[in-house]
Amino acid sequence: MKRSLTFCLLLAACNTPSQGYWGADKMQFTEGGMRFTAYRKGNLIEVLRTSPEVLPTFPQVALRAVPGVERLTGCKAVWAEGDQALMEMGLSCDGAKAPKRKRRPKTLYCDIVTGPARDGVTYGDMRCETG
Template identity: 40%
Template sequence: MKLHSQIMRSWLLFLLFVLGACDAAGPGFKSSSKIERSIEGTKFALRRQGDVVEAIRLSPEFLPKFTEVARKAAIVAQLETGCAAKWVDGDPALLRIGMSCNGARPPKKPSRRKSLYCDIEELYGRGNSYAGHMICR
């Protein structure tokens, strides 16, 4: 029993260590201060560098859709900065938002490799097996 509790304690410490790094700033945002904001049940860590805001989703969500997370991140970025969100790039966990402040042009959206965004529309599970269907754009 003692070995079991030591293993559980080790896993808990490991989990706390990993989760503590979940909102670490991305490249170019390490010197920016972090602000946490929530909207519609989703919590974000926001960092601003000039006219770009980095939003890291802190709330656990099961299979979040990029479009929905991007919408929420754009709203909190606009509320926090007072600027207009002109584009959102990234994935459901880490987003970059290009802002237009005081009528200025937003920054150029970073070029990316072609990506597919996929949403799982149906998911069926039985035991340890899962099957479903996905729509990719």
């Protein structure tokens, strides 16, 4: 029983806004066969893809989410960032400028380069770059 309740609570959390959007206006829409839930606070909107898809890319999802957001809000989506499950968009409404993108920490991408093995231990190096 405890496991079932925990599982249900975890599933319910998949369709909730992030902390910055708690209390925001909730909207739901379907565009291009994908279902979305959006939370709007002023000229920022957080969009969650709620329909199951097999390995969609961010561009595929954004190309469906943007027209739906623009139709719902009557504003123009100026920028979008995030991933295939959750994205944030800046809106330009009534000719006003869209808010600037939030500063986010850079991502560090590393490749592991293995070296020779000695005494059962493989030695190597990491080569990293920011993205």
